[in-house]
Amino acid sequence: MSEPVRGKVEWFKDYQFIGRIADDKCSVILGEGGISPMKLLLLSVAGCTAYDVVMILQKMREPIEGLEVEISGERREEHPRIYKKVHLHYRVYGNVKEEKVKRAIELSQDKYCSASAHVKLSGAELTYSFEILPEKGRD
Known part of the structure; x- marks a missing residue:
């Protein structure tokens, strides 16, 4: 059985959030100023x-x-x-x-x-x- 994929989205400011998958080297900005x-x-x-x-x-x-x-x-x-x-x-x-x-x-x-x-x-x-x-x- 494969390991579950884990990640986190954290509220940064206003309507911006930062998303990252555990163990990945990059993150993504979601919402305003980022990608929907x-x-x-x-x-x-x-x-x-x-x-x-x-x-x-x-x-x-x-x-x-x-x-x-x-x-x-x-x-x-x-x-x-x-x-x-x-x-x-x-x-x-x-x-x-x-x-x-x-x-x-x-x-x-x-x-x-x-x-x-x-x-x-x-x-x-x-x-x-x-x-x-x-x-x-x-x-």
Whole structure:
């Protein structure tokens, strides 16, 4: 059985809170002047699936050179204002095969990404799209 994850959120001032997971080296500012908990939830989903997709493509020996995951969410009007729709757009860089990218995303969304599973279990419609680009643009 795995150990429980422990953390703490502490009121800092006004409507600002500092959150930290025990044993982690960083903290997050929640509320005014920081990120809202519901926006952090979206970033958690994007981060979770990004991790999966990179790892899966590397295990498939695909030459991935970069990945960006854009996420958007629509919330209900009534309380609790949970997400009713979430869309992920994956931008994969490198000479990778389309079918491998699709398979990596499917594995993440259907099997590995716990954050996505939580959002789906709340009843949200989760959709995704992707594009493959040869190299990351230079600004």
